[in-house]
Amino acid sequence: MGEGDRRLQTQTTQIAKDTTTIRSLDWDRDRFDIEFGLQEGTTYNSFIIKGDKTALIDASHQKFKQLYMDALSGAVDPSTIDYIIVSHTEPDHSGLIQSVLELCPNATIIGSKVCITFLENLVHIPFERKIVKNGEKLDLGGGHELEFILAPNLHWPDTIFTYDHGTDMMFTCDAFGMHYCSEEVFDSDFEPLRGHFSFYYDCLMRPNAKSVLTAMRKAKELIPKTATICTGHGPLLKVHLPEILESYSSWSTDATAKLPVSCGVFYTEGYGFSDTLAEMLARGIAKTEVETETINMAALDTQELIEEIGRFNGVVLMSPPADSPTSAMVGTMVASVSKKQKLLIAESYGGNDEPVDSMAMDFAKQDVAMPVDPLKVTDTPSEVTYQLYEESGTDLGQSLTLKKSIEKKKTGMDSGLAKALGKISGGLYVVTASKGTAKSAMIASWISQASFEPLGFTVAVAHDRAIEAFLQVGDTFVLNCLKEDDYKDLMKHFLKRFPPGADRFEGINCHDGENGSPILNAGAAYMECKVVSRLEAVDHWIVYSEVTAGNVSGDTRTAVHSRKVGTYY
Incomplete structure (x- = not known):
């Protein structure tokens, strides 16, 4: 059990041949970032696959440190772990990576290029690493051949999926998950889960619907064979898998079909509050039916940044740390954002932000439209700050869709019907x-x-x-x-x-x-x-x-x- 009035538990269960899950059950958590009001708590799921070599997929939240480390030691001798696969570096999944590494210092961390870069700033001890590309495979022996699918922006910039050809299990971290705490390991009864599943998608995945479809397209050869989706939050999915996959596909297709206007939120992952504030801006923009993507500037080279900017009608620039490689990209953005696009500049509250006023002046010289004043943060971000950022995102989104809204009203319903409805x-x-x-x-x-x-x-x-x-x-x-x-x-x-x-x-x-x-x-x-x-x-x-x-x-x-x-x- 946990501290104070919070109930924290771990649950260790064998879920397939040579495959075990350690589920950290957070029964009483009632909020996950500002956008999630949790009714049924949440779970943080971790997995162990034993072939001739042993792989650990993800860890857990720092609040579970002793409970998780005890459960891990009970499931496997940590010193025998050969690989630690990091699905992404969000703290609720990688908060204990350093603690695990201290028990198996010879293990190799596996992740995307962006993931390894982030870990270098998060893990303060030397570690072996292997950067994987899309479609790359790793043979653990014993029939367990792992294949990696790069799935950025679901909802973290460094996300990867891992598919085990030995068990037909797909490990997807945040994708396909839900915030729901239960001792039921699998989705045996989907009715109590349905609302949590769709709410999670609306809050976390819908703003990145295009990235959802891209990830599913990359995994299209594996999805028909998938027997179980092992999520990072909530129950594992196997009983109702066809419905779940169809929901993600149809929801994301509908979202992108209805959102011809688009906006990119450019931030610096791991710097100050850039991640959280970018998510709030993205959520506010997405509420106006604008296709919204969050993009980590640190993961792009100059040419990629120029190409990314060109895809959007609107651009949000979260202030990067001064005197950093990301800061050097601001000049590229000033030269790349066109007069036809609309821009919002916002502070990241990282302690060393590039001044938003100076950046705004540089863009103003290029006659870039800025319908929302630059956002500044004077104190540690709170609910009021998050509200400010979400509402500012909505204002930007409304400015992007104004022309579309006017055209829609002009081609609206028959006047007689409109008057009748008004009664x-x-x-x-x-x-x-x-x-x-x-x-x-x-x-x-x-x-x-x-x-x-x-x-x-x-x-x-x-x-x-x-x-x-x-x-x-x-x-x-x-x-x-x-x-x-x-x-x-x-x-x-x-x-x-x-x-x-x-x-x-x-x-x-x-x-x-x-x-x-x-x-x-x-x-x-x-x-x-x-x-x-x-x-x-x-x-x-x-x-x-x-x-x-x-x-x-x-x-x-x-x-x-x-x-x-x-x-x-």
């Missing part, structure tokens, strides 16, 4: 929510009661609304009803376009509810709510929530909202 009326509400120190709000009218026991209702939230990130399953918020005879000031305030990261409650008379979200004192009523489920409805999320508390303010009716047409709010 569906609703009330006027303000949805308010908080996460840590970050807060958000929006005017809502698409509200409908959906259940009696428990008391529940639905609210429709557009994909690109800032508050969408605050309304994940398990999150809490407040539904404030506006008064019929006194709603215009509040409505006008919350309909304003707020700059990214702005305080939406400045000057508003309110207090925090029991769940921490703001209650508007001038409202007709309020209800404190918890998100139970979400359903995607093309360009909106239908969020079903249960009411946990509430009250009214006198005998005042809720304001009613009537529209002229059904093509806008």
Whole structure:
């Protein structure tokens, strides 16, 4: 068991001939980065393959250090490990690589070129290494021949898949995973997993849908033979494998087909908060139906950088460390970004960032459009910082899709049908929510009661609304009803376009509810709510929530909202 009130366990299970998994079970983890509200904890999966030689695939999170090292020593004599295969260098999978190396100093670390470069900065002891290319094989003996597939940006720049021809197992690290903690090693019952599987894809893989399809194309000869996908998080997948593979393929195909506008987020892996902040920007951009890719500048040479920049309508540049090889690439970007592209520059908060103002001036001299002001970070990034970056990404994405949105409205539905749809009326509400120190709000009218026991209702939230990130399953918020005879000031305030990261409650008379979200004192009523489920409805999320508390303010009716047409709010 673990420290404090966190339940940490390890589970060691043989899953195939000569193949064992060590699963680190994190039962109570309730958040994974800012975008993941976890209902069922998560797992970190590691694997041992024994042929004539022994290979370890991935390790675990630093928080499991003693538990994991004990489990590893119980499953294999660490000194006999010949290879350590690093699927990627994200800390939750490679946090214990150095600890493992100290027990088997003669082992060879296997990874992509980018992976080995990163490890040199993470592992502070000498190590043997082997850089593998796509399709390269390694024979462990005993029938276990491993084949490597390079799968960058899933969701880390140095990701590789490993296929064991002896067991037909594919080891995919983050891809195909889910945040779900259970002692069930395999996906025997997929129903309780389905929502976690799709939510994980939406948050982590959908912004990199093009990379998903590329990886699956590289593995197309192996996928038909795959008996089990051994993921880095959650249960291993074999019972429902056809459905799982088809879902990834169809979701990614749909995502790329619907996203002709694209944006590249260029960052420096392992530097300061560049990784996390880049992910938040990418998530905000992707909410506007813009195809989004995160690209590690350190993995590119000059020509590759020029080619990458040319693929996108929009470019995000995370400030690299000054006086570094990555910093030298900024000049290449200044010369390569065209007037037709749109640019956002943001700090990485690494302690030695290239100044964003200086970079912005260099791009401005080339008449590059910068619809969002450069992002600066003055303190250690918090929920407020992440909110700022996500909302700024959304603003950039909206600027990239503005022309498309206007054209869509011009070629919209028949005017008579639009007027008929507008006859569906609703009330006027303000949805308010908080996460840590970050807060958000929006005017809502698409509200409908959906259940009696428990008391529940639905609210429709557009994909690109800032508050969408605050309304994940398990999150809490407040539904404030506006008064019929006194709603215009509040409505006008919350309909304003707020700059990214702005305080939406400045000057508003309110207090925090029991769940921490703001209650508007001038409202007709309020209800404190918890998100139970979400359903995607093309360009909106239908969020079903249960009411946990509430009250009214006198005998005042809720304001009613009537529209002229059904093509806008």
